[in-house]
Structure formats: structure tokens, C-alpha cells
Amino acid sequence: MYRELREVYWWNGMKKDIKGYVAKCPNCQQVKAEHLRPGGLSQDIEIPTWKWEDVIMDFIVGSPRTRRQHDSIWVIVDRMTKSAHFIPVKVSFSAEDYAKLYIKEILKLNGVPLSIISDRGPYQILKCIGKVTYELDLPNELALVHLVFHVSMLKKCIGDPVSIMPLEGLGVD
Structure with missing residues (x-):
């Protein structure tokens, strides 16, 4: 400016x-x-030609436990139609558990996809730097993601007092 x-x-x-x-x-x-180096050459993502041939999956974690002890949601989305499956899971599930669940819930309804895109780890922790700071071993696809997150990476924001809401007035539904 x-x-x-x-x-x-x-x-x-x-x-x-x-x-x-x-x-x-x-x-x-x-x-x-942001003042970051450019991300490199952009790569086109192919446009799907048929439903459920390309899927994206991710996880919603940190949810309260259900009666069946599920504490996460596995989200699987078709890239073409944007239709989604929300499957309750546990954080402790193994890859084998997810494979069985995928066959039961997705494969029998939609067939085998040509590609699956996911950024899910687990990523190996190379070293513990602080109480809540870790250095991770990330795959090449995530090369532009910083290996370490630290509080010093947060930006200072001096807020307008009018737009600041006191914590006492907030409630959780």
C-alpha cells in the first residue's frame, strides 16, 4: 500500500x-x-468424464464420540457430480479397516475409481521441537507445505475494538 x-x-x-x-x-x-515464493508451474487437473471415476477423500476429526464410539467422519466426494458419502469412523481405524469400509460403502455402489486424491497421512514425526511444534516427514506432493509450524508464523492483527466479541458472550451449540 x-x-x-x-x-x-x-x-x-x-x-x-x-x-x-x-x-x-x-x-x-x-x-x-502473502509474500511467498511462487508455487511453480500450474498443473491441470483432468476433468472427469464419468461419475465416480475420480474421487476425493478427506477426514473431519475432533468430533464428539457417538454411541458407537465413532469420533471422525470420512468424507468421500465424486469430483464430477459433487455427490458425497459421509461415513462415521474412528481415529484408531487401520488402513485395512478403511479398505473394508470403502468396499462395503462405496465400491459396491459406484465401482472402482480411476483415481483417488487425498492428503491424509500419517506423516512420520521427525522431531519434537516444542510442546506443540513438530517437524514432519512430508511426501513430495506436499513439498510446498512448510515442514514445521510454529507460533512465530502467525501474523499479528491489531483488531478494531468494535469487531471484537468477548468470550463470555459466546456459547457452544
Whole structure:
């Protein structure tokens, strides 16, 4: 923002004033441009030609346990029709459990897909860096993902007091 404005305007302490304004502006915080290296050449994802030939799967974890002790949801989505199956699972399931469940719930209804896209690990923890910081061994497909997450990677946001909601007023449904 400073570079664009300095071409047209200038005053003493301009950079400091703009920095303070941007830090307090909620819109500026939400649309702030990232300064990361480019992700490389874009790769086209082929458009599916038939339903259930390309599927995407992911997991919703951290849910409360059900009566049958399920604590996660396995989401399987057809890329063409966007129809989805939501299957209750347990975090402790093995790959064999998932394979049996896939055959029972998906394969018998939709047939064998040509491709399955998933970012699911498990990823080996290379080293524990802090209480909640780990270095992971990620596959080549996730090469652009940073191996380590640390609190220092979070961005400072000076919020507008009007838009801040006190925690006491929040309830969980």
C-alpha cells in the first residue's frame, strides 16, 4: 500500500502512518497479500468424464464420540457430480479397516475409481521441537507445505475494538 501511495503523495512519517492504519483495518488484515515464493508451474487437473471415476477423500476429526464410539467422519466426494458419502469412523481405524469400509460403502455402489486424491497421512514425526511444534516427514506432493509450524508464523492483527466479541458472550451449540 505504501509503494502505491508514495508515487502520488508524501508526508513526514507517511510509512509509519500507513503501517498503523493497515494494522488496525480489519479489511486490510483479511486481504493482505502473502509474500511467498511462487508455487511453480500450474498443473491441470483432468476433468472427469464419468461419475465416480475420480474421487476425493478427506477426514473431519475432533468430533464428539457417538454411541458407537465413532469420533471422525470420512468424507468421500465424486469430483464430477459433487455427490458425497459421509461415513462415521474412528481415529484408531487401520488402513485395512478403511479398505473394508470403502468396499462395503462405496465400491459396491459406484465401482472402482480411476483415481483417488487425498492428503491424509500419517506423516512420520521427525522431531519434537516444542510442546506443540513438530517437524514432519512430508511426501513430495506436499513439498510446498512448510515442514514445521510454529507460533512465530502467525501474523499479528491489531483488531478494531468494535469487531471484537468477548468470550463470555459466546456459547457452544
